Structure formats: structure tokens, C-alpha cells
Amino acid sequence: MNVTREIPLLRVSGSYRAVGQQIGEACTDTLHRAVDLERAGIPRHGHTVDQLLEDADRCRAATQQAFPWLLEELDGAAEGAGIDSQLLFAASVEELWEERPSEPGRTEGRCTDVLVAPEATSTGNLLVAHNNDLSASSENDVIAIERDVPGDVLIFSIGIGPWISVGWNSAGLSLTGNEVSPNDERCGIPRLLLVRAQLRARTLAEAVDLALHPMRASAYNTVLADARGEAVNVEASAADHECWGPDGRGAIIHTNHYVSGRMTRYEADQPYAVRSARRLDRARQLLAELGSTPADEQALMTILSDHENGQDAICRHPADGDGTKTVFWCLADVTGRRIRYGPGNPCRSRAQSYTFPVSG
Numbered sequence: 001m002n003v004t005r006e007i008p009l010l011r012v013s014g015s016y017r018a019v020g021q022q023i024g025e026a027c028t029d030t031l032h033r034a035v036d037l038e039r040a041g042i043p044r045h046g047h048t049v050d051q052l053l054e055d056a057d058r059c060r061a062a063t064q065q066a067f068p069w070l071l072e073e074l075d076g077a078a079e080g081a082g083i084d085s086q087l088l089f090a091a092s093v094e095e096l097w098e099e100r101p102s103e104p105g106r107t108e109g110r111c112t113d114v115l116v117a118p119e120a121t122s123t124g125n126l127l128v129a130h131n132n133d134l135s136a137s138s139e140n141d142v143i144a145i146e147r148d149v150p151g152d153v154l155i156f157s158i159g160i161g162p163w164i165s166v167g168w169n170s171a172g173l174s175l176t177g178n179e180v181s182p183n184d185e186r187c188g189i190p191r192l193l194l195v196r197a198q199l200r201a202r203t204l205a206e207a208v209d210l211a212l213h214p215m216r217a218s219a220y221n222t223v224l225a226d227a228r229g230e231a232v233n234v235e236a237s238a239a240d241h242e243c244w245g246p247d248g249r250g251a252i253i254h255t256n257h258y259v260s261g262r263m264t265r266y267e268a269d270q271p272y273a274v275r276s277a278r279r280l281d282r283a284r285q286l287l288a289e290l291g292s293t294p295a296d297e298q299a300l301m302t303i304l305s306d307h308e309n310g311q312d313a314i315c316r317h318p319a320d321g322d323g324t325k326t327v328f329w330c331l332a333d334v335t336g337r338r339i340r341y342g343p344g345n346p347c348r349s350r351a352q353s354y355t356f357p358v359s360g
Contacts, residue, residue, distance in 0.1 A: 020076025120250025
């Protein structure tokens with residue numbers, strides 16, 4: 001990997017449709033590959049693209065009812081990329097193409113989150129660290145986007161095209177998290193698009209409510225925090241959830257499986273949960289090794305760069321030319337409203353930085 005490579009930063013502004021159009025124009029190649037559904041292997045086994053589109057249209061109706069502005073932005077992206085808006089929406093509905101319940105153990109590494117509350121850091125600022133694992137081929141599609149819609153909060157996010165993996169806003173909100181494998185997925189607002197709605201929130205409570213929207217098709221495990229130092233982990237499925245704050249060490253650590261007693265019954269990929277637990281246990285161990293020493297950004301970077309457990313490592317390298325790997329990392333000083341981030345593995349990546357402008 002070229003350590004001098006950077007994640008491109010796209011700054012877009014205007015109406016939701018205009019913002020979407022600018023994203024679509026900038027991510028045209030990425031979106032054209034995403035909407036080639038059969039080539040991407042998106043339809044469930046035994047389902048046709050037409051069947052997938054029918055189901056996606058029902059999800060679109062739910063999204064239209066709850067968040068019409070969100071569809072304006074996504075349709076704008078389709079327009080900017082010169083592709084069919086129905087196909088782009090269908091490519092946004094992970095619930096229709098993820099096949100975890102029928103293929104246990106096939107899940108690959110995804111994300112690791114480590115949050116440390118102000119009382120447990122050396123600066124008294126809340127810190128959040130995140131590694132994001134995807135296929136190696138998707139690394140060049142990772143993009144950072146600053147969205148500036150009049151009347152809304154300013155948003156900075158990192159993801160693939162218009163789809164957000166992590167993000168922050170000018171109200172002080174931080175959103176990271178982990179994909180889990182719920183066994184109760186249903187038709188509704190796609191979890192991948194619901195993240196965009198959460199980043200419009202101006203308070204932590206509002207963001208939690210949006211993560212648990214009653215019309216959701218399913219959910220991620222979402223790690224939410226704000227610049228005041230408050231934090232909550234929202235472990236959810238389509239119909240249930242459990243929330244908790246930092247532990248006795250002042251930390252929230254989560255990977256890609258259900259860990260709360262209430263939610264383990266929703267785990268659809270038990271074999272992968274064992275693998276995900278290796279990353280969780282390793283991150284806990286590394287943080288515990290600090291003892292009474294307050295955590296700082298270097299300590300969290302050490303955790304993000306850890307290679308223990310091979311292909312179940314926190315910092316994951318591909319086993320072959322196109323295996324799953326860490327495609328980007330980020331470390332946010334949520335209190336200071338500054339995000340460091342970079343492409344690929346954090347052990348060999350050059351850091352970039354984004355700081356929210358100080359409001360008047």
C-alpha cells in the first residue's frame with residue numbers, strides 16, 4: 001500500500017438534491033459498480049433482481065414516509081451519477097442482500113470501536129477510535145464528505161459514496177459503530193440510510209431515538225457521543241434494543257456481535273460472533289493494560305494498530321490479493337471537535353485531519 005495516499009475530501013453544499021447530485025458526480029464509478037446488482041451478488045440466493053426491486057420499493061415507501069428529504073439526496077446522487085434511482089435505492093438496502101442467517105460463519109471482519117470517556121483520558125476530552133473493515137477492492141472507494149445544507153448542522157462523514165460509515169456534526173455529535181447480524185430483519189427504513197438521518201440530530205437523545213426509529217428495517221450497534229462528554233452504546237435489532245454507557249474504566253468497546261444478555265437471542269451468525277469476540281477481548285485487554293494511566297490518542301492508535309489474532313486482528317491485513325482488510329481508520333477528539341483519519345491500515349497510514357469551524 002502507498003502510505004502517502006489520502007482519502008479524498010469532498011465538500012458539497014446546497015439543497016439535499018444538490019448535495020446528492022454533487023456526491024453522485026464525484027462518485028460516479030463507485031455508484032455504477034454498486035448498482036450492477038447481479039455482478040455484485042446482491043440478491044439473496046434464489047431471488048431475482050426483479051424480486052429484490054419489489055422488496056426495495058416497499059422499503060422506499062417507508063423511507064419516503066419518514067424522511068422524504070433523505071430520498072431527495074439519494075435520488076440526487078443517482079441523477080448526478082447518471083443511474084436509475086430505483087437501482088441505487090435497492091443497493092442501499094443491506095437487509096435485502098445480506099444472507100447471514102442462511103450462511104452462518106461467512107461474515108468477515110467489519111469494525112472495532114473504542115470510546116473513552118473524559119474522566120479516563122489524559123486531556124479530559126472524550127475520545128473515539130474506529131477501524132473499518134471491508135473488501136480490499138473497496139479501499140479506493142472510501143471518501144470523506146462535508147455536507148453543508150442550509151438550516152442543517154454541518155456534517156463530516158467517511159464512507160463509500162453517499163453511504164456513511166462514521167460521522168460527526170457541528171452540534172458536537174459523534175456517530176461510529178459496528179454492523180451486527182440480527183435475525184429479525186424486516187421491510188422498513190434501511191439501516192444504511194438511517195445513519196444519515198441520525199447525523200442530522202442536534203442532541204444525543206435525538207440521535208438515540210433515530211437509531212431506534214420504529215419503522216427501521218434493522219439496526220447496527222451504534223456508538224453515540226457528544227462534545228459535552230456524554231456517550232451511549234445502542235445495541236439494536238429490528239424490533240429490540242439495549243443501551244448502556246461507559247463501563248467502570250470509562251470505556252465503551254464493541255465489535256460485530258451482540259454482547260448484552262437481552263440481545264444475544266438476535267444473533268444470526270454464531271460462528272462469526274466467536275471471531276468478533278476475539279477483537280473485542282483484545283481491545284479490552286489492551287485498554288486494561290493501561291491500568292490507572294489515563295488513555296490518550298497514542299494509546300488508542302496502539303489499539304487500532306494491533307495485529308494479535310491474525311485474520312481476527314483489530315488491524316486486519318488481507319489474507320490474499322482481495323481479502324477483507326481494514327480500509328480506513330479514524331480517531332476523534334469529540335470534545336475538541338477534531339477528527340484524525342486515514343486510508344488503509346492504521347499501522348502504516350498517514351493521518352489526515354478535519355476540525356469543525358468555530359461557530360460565531
